[in-house]
Amino acid sequence: MSPADLETHRVTCHLDRLLSDRGLTLTELAERVGVTVVNLSVLKNDRARAVRFSTLTAICDALGCQPGDLFSVTPGP
């Protein structure tokens, strides 16, 4: 079993909704934040396993939101 299999989480990213509400594309956000489109796509599609605080700060500044607006934990089973 790989380390990835051992780490399960229920964190959901709401980046797509925040982008939609602000009329921004992923590419535009990537340019503002200084993160690659690939990495933002990983984040948007819930494939990220960890987020740097610097990245989180930059995204929140660009979108004018708080981390709690960007992420939520879905209820457990």
Add this chain to the structure above:
Amino acid sequence: MSRREAYVRPATIRSLSWFVGLVGVVAAVAGPVYAVNGATQAGAAVEVPVELAGVGDSGALDRVPLAVPDLPQGAAVAAQNQGDGLALSAWDSTIAEQLLARGDAVVLGLAVGVGAWLLRSVLTSVAAGRAFGTDNARRLNGLAVVVVVAGGIGPLLPQIGSLVVLDRLDLVGAGSPFVMGLTFGFPPVLLTGLLLVVLAEAFRQGERLSQDVEGLV
């Protein structure tokens, strides 16, 4: 703070990978071809490494003709200094003697071929920015095994060939002018293998770190 610029450009590494692959293919073919070529010369002279007994510095000798009883007509035995020790040249060789005499070239050629195949994969992944991707640690460990095995076995084959030739010429046992036995040059080979294993361990730890940050944005 770690350096951001690459020490070597990816294009240079890819070129090196291609060159290593070419060397590996050439060596893997040339070694066995050299030995097979020797086997086709069975019956002709074969040269095997020897060491003269009771001679302080065999390297000081140039050419020493040897009187060997009951040699077939046309056969001749002489020990000639090749710079790194004496070599016995004897006619009427067998296929086995020819193959053993050139066995070190076969082992070296195949080892270079396998080693180049492993190393080329490592270089290609480094050029692609995936130095700590899966399997590189295993490849480097395999390279260490190849070095130790080939470095241990390769030099022994010509020495075994010399024992076979000396036995055919009835030059073994008490009274033989030659030193009997096999010599091993393991320390340098083992040290090289150990260094490669340490490098493999470094890559294994890098793989773990890479897996830890996989998916990190």
